[in-house]
Amino acid sequence: MSAIVGTIKAIIGQVFAIAPDGSRRLLTEGDHILSGEQIDTGPAGAVTLSLADGKTLDLGRDTHWDSNGIASISTSEVDPTDIAAIQQAIADGQDPTQILEATAAGPQPATGQPGASGGGSHTHVILDLTGEILDPNAGYPTTGLDFPDDTREEELTLLDSDADADSDADSDSDSDSDSDSDSDSDSDSDSDSDSDSDS
Secondary structure (H helix, E strand, O other), X not given: OOOEEEEEEEEEOOOEEEOOOOOEEEOOOOOEEEOOOEEEOOOOOEEEEEEOOOOEEEEOOOOEEEHHHOOOOOHHHOOHHHHHXXXXXXXXXXXXXXXXXXXXXXXXXXXXXXXXXXXXXXOOOOOOOOOOOOOOOOOOOOOOOOOOOOOOOOOOOOOOOOOOOOOOOOOOOOOOOOOOOOOOOOOOOXXXXXXXXXX
């Protein structure tokens, strides 16, 4: 019997487990994933797995996952003397990373290869401005649709034709005239006539 590498905790849509012989089984919540099985979520599926090591794995739509790289963790892999040595080194004021054996970090790149200097696996990239003017081309025609006759006539239709015409004419006329005429006329006339006659 195959070892169990995980358990389905939550599932959305249809998710299938594919056995090494190619047979497919529809997964439901609580199902076990066996060693060597692959999971296919499809275009609308998603699943959450609880792995044997206690970690959780979420797979979204259109995901294909292979369980071959997953192994169950046994307690015999951890040496208790290593833990005691690390604790003693810390208690003595030493740096455990300096006195203990280095952890396995995978194969080191050969000299002259990208990443050999201890950094990432890519070399640097230099982009130079060339001043070249290019015509962007999509590789296919991008013009709009042509219509044979550009003068298309629109036909207007009446959506609601009611033969009963209702006309309401309400006329309100108010004429109020206020006329105020104030006329003030002052005429003062002063006439002085002095006549002297000697004879």
